[in-house]
Amino acid sequence: MKKIVLSAWTVAALSSVGFAGGDMAPVEPVVSTPMMEEVTKNFYVGLGLTGVGTSTDDVNIFSEEPYQDRTGNLSLLAGYEFNPYIAVEGRYSLYVSEEDYLNTDFWGIYAKPQYPVTEDFTLYALLGFGGVTSSGTNGAAIDLDDTGFQWGLGASYDVADDIAVFVDYVSVADGMTPDAWNGATPDVSIGAITLGVTYSF
Numbered sequence: 001m002k003k004i005v006l007s008a009w010t011v012a013a014l015s016s017v018g019f020a021g022g023d024m025a026p027v028e029p030v031v032s033t034p035m036m037e038e039v040t041k042n043f044y045v046g047l048g049l050t051g052v053g054t055s056t057d058d059v060n061i062f063s064e065e066p067y068q069d070r071t072g073n074l075s076l077l078a079g080y081e082f083n084p085y086i087a088v089e090g091r092y093s094l095y096v097s098e099e100d101y102l103n104t105d106f107w108g109i110y111a112k113p114q115y116p117v118t119e120d121f122t123l124y125a126l127l128g129f130g131g132v133t134s135s136g137t138n139g140a141a142i143d144l145d146d147t148g149f150q151w152g153l154g155a156s157y158d159v160a161d162d163i164a165v166f167v168d169y170v171s172v173a174d175g176m177t178p179d180a181w182n183g184a185t186p187d188v189s190i191g192a193i194t195l196g197v198t199y200s201f
Contacts, residue, residue: 041162041200042082048075048166048196050093052104054134056186057175071104072097075194079112087112089126091170093192101140104190106132106172108150119158124168126152132173132190136182144178144188154194162200169193 055068074096079089089112095103108130116122130150136142154168173190181188 042080044079044198044200046077046196046198048194050075050192050194052192054102054104054190056188069102070099071095084116098137101136101138102134103137104134122156124154141180141182143180146176164198167195
């Protein structure tokens with residue numbers, strides 16, 4: 001009698017589940033995979049070696065005129081990258097060695113449009129405002145202290161996740177008139193080529 005009552009109760013229970021629209025399919029647990037959040041490193045700093053060429057606008061580049069000189073500089077830079085196509089950058093280049101009679105320091109603040117050719121290789125331009133100071137050594141009566149528009153072109157290559165090497169040319173001064181230039185009053189142009197490395201953080 002007990003077996004009959006138990007069987008009837010089991011049938012009734014299963015029937016009520018069926019009428020309620022329930023089904024007995026097993027529910028698989030949902031496994032969530034944690035998402036790895038990509039860290040964006042917008043700030044960067046850099047260090048470079050810079051060759052600075054200074055000449056008057058009437059100098060033939062193939063001649064050895066007294067109104068041209070080259071110096072070696074150490075350049076410091078810092079920037080902020082808004083996205084892969086635009087950044088802002090500031091630079092200061094400090095004179096450390098001379099060829100003949102001149103030392104030159106310069107600084108600039110630039111908008112930096114850039115184009116990533118590949119994942120690691122980027123071309124860029126520098127467009128901004130800056131200043132330059134040149135003074136004579138070894139008795140040369142030279143004094144140039146002026147500000148104006150500066151522009152440049154360059155390329156960088158990522159050698160690691162946070163480190164890149166770069167090379168660029170910046171037109172520091174174009175047709176600036178010095179306060180003194182060995183007794184003459186020429187227009188002076190200054191260009192700088194920098195090879196360096198940057199670190200992003």
